[in-house]
Amino acid sequence: MNITHVVENLNRGGLERMVIDLVTQQHREGHKVQVVCLFERGAMATELEIKGIPVRACDKRTGFDLRAVGLARKFIAEHRTEVLHTHNAVAHYQAVLASAGMGIRQVVNTRHGMGATRKPGRREWLFRRAMSATDTVVAVCEAARRDAVGRGMFPAGKCCVVPNGIRLDGFEVANDAMHERLARLINVPSRTRIIGTVGRLNWAKDQASLIRAFRAVRHLRRDTVLVLIGDGELRETLRACAFDEGIAGCVHFLGDRDDVHELLQGLDLFVLSSVTEGYSMALLEACAAGLPIVATDVGGNAEIVRDRATGRLVPPCDAPALADAMVEMLHASQQASAFGRAARSWVEQHGSLQAMAARYTRLYFGHVEALP
The missing domain is CATH 3.40.50.2000 (Glycogen Phosphorylase B;)
Structure with a gap:
């Protein structure tokens, strides 16, 4: 045609x-x-x-x-x-x-x-x-x-x-080698737990709630950092938010990248904090990378992330709930790994x-x- x-x-x-x-x-x-x-x-x-x-x-x-x-x-x-x-x-x-x-x-x-x-x-x-x-x-x-x-x-x-x-051919799951590469990129120790998100820096993705939630995570887990992949009109506003929360040194803005697949493979946990969403390509890619996921329960997110099967769903604009879910995932590492494997299996069949x-x-x- x-x-x-x-x-x-x-x-x-x-x-x-x-x-x-x-x-x-x-x-x-x-x-x-x-x-x-x-x-x-x-x-x-x-x-x-x-x-x-x-x-x-x-x-x-x-x-x-x-x-x-x-x-x-x-x-x-x-x-x-x-x-x-x-x-x-x-x-x-x-x-x-x-x-x-x-x-x-x-x-x-x-x-x-x-x-x-x-x-x-x-x-x-x-x-x-x-x-x-x-x-x-x-x-x-x-x-x-x-x-x-x-x-x-x-x-x-x-x-x-x-x-x-999404394209699954050549999409590798998260691994130690890529984690090491990402840790070097952001200049943190290799054993650091890296939480990441992908998306435009705008109101719909609500990264401000994610940054506020990460402050609580960082208080309990000093071995964590947050990585934001993407760019947008709220970049400087979000930088100021991280500074105001006292965690500017632990929040890394990587900007617009053409190696998102590789960066995903270096994460320990993927988080999507959107207040509105259709059928998120970022979530599909996180599934393909075999990552455990924490996402807000908006739009089609619940059609991708199955709560307590491939990740956790939390209400939007709720930083405390977001923080609790992230901490739970970081503490229960075996369960988080099982969620990641289940996410990869799901996207192979349906995405x-x-x-x-x-x-x-x-x-x-x-x-x-x-x-x-």
Whole structure:
């Protein structure tokens, strides 16, 4: 099939990682695939281009930009697009407008989060207006589907669930050699217990609660450090938070990295403190690394982390509960190791890239009823 994916950009993030992996798998399976970015191409675009997969940028300006719509239309038409697959609200209604009248066989939209904005707003109004030209809307977890349908974001009859998947080939589990490497990177003794998280430094990931929780952990376990992998607008605010909590020397900000898989393999414990989440790619990758996990019970997290089976679930915005769960994991090391092995086994069965790509292919042919 000729498939066009439309995104805002390909900067680092869970949505963008999923799109790149899905596009790569579809290309490997023989489909003719391209990615159209509404705004800039983004830092990860070269991953696709070195594989011969085109990435087009429309360089959209703020507000309605007719020139960008025209460029998107040109890219979609030149590709002889049969399947138009958009990601999140803005990319969807812009692509629907750009492709009007082309007679595209399947128009599919994936909503990657839980729709954190509770007020409808202009974006959601425009998204709803595009539903008449949409065949299927995909939620990435059952919790997101129920929430979106309940709030009237899209009709139940056009909605299904396709869980995200990740590449497992070559994804090693956590090991002593990688722990040693990470310890050297952050300049701590090799026996230090390293707690880590991956994600954009923004309000949705609530790393401030994680830092406050880590202060309590550090009080009980002096052999621990916290590593934050990712960057974002709250970087300096979070640095100040660590300083205010008196643990600045034990909290390491590694910034935006292209070796996240390797860094995960050096952790002892993975923590996700989000206040809102769809179907977290970071959690899937932590499972693939065989790590015990502590995560907040929001969005689709409970569909990945099974409490007291592959990790612990705690309420969001609850630093004491987060700290208690982390301390429990650090003290009960044998149980934590068993959780990590169970997490790896689960993701091999349920969270592979191949399984996700197969579900989308069936969806492109209109087989909605066969999806989970």
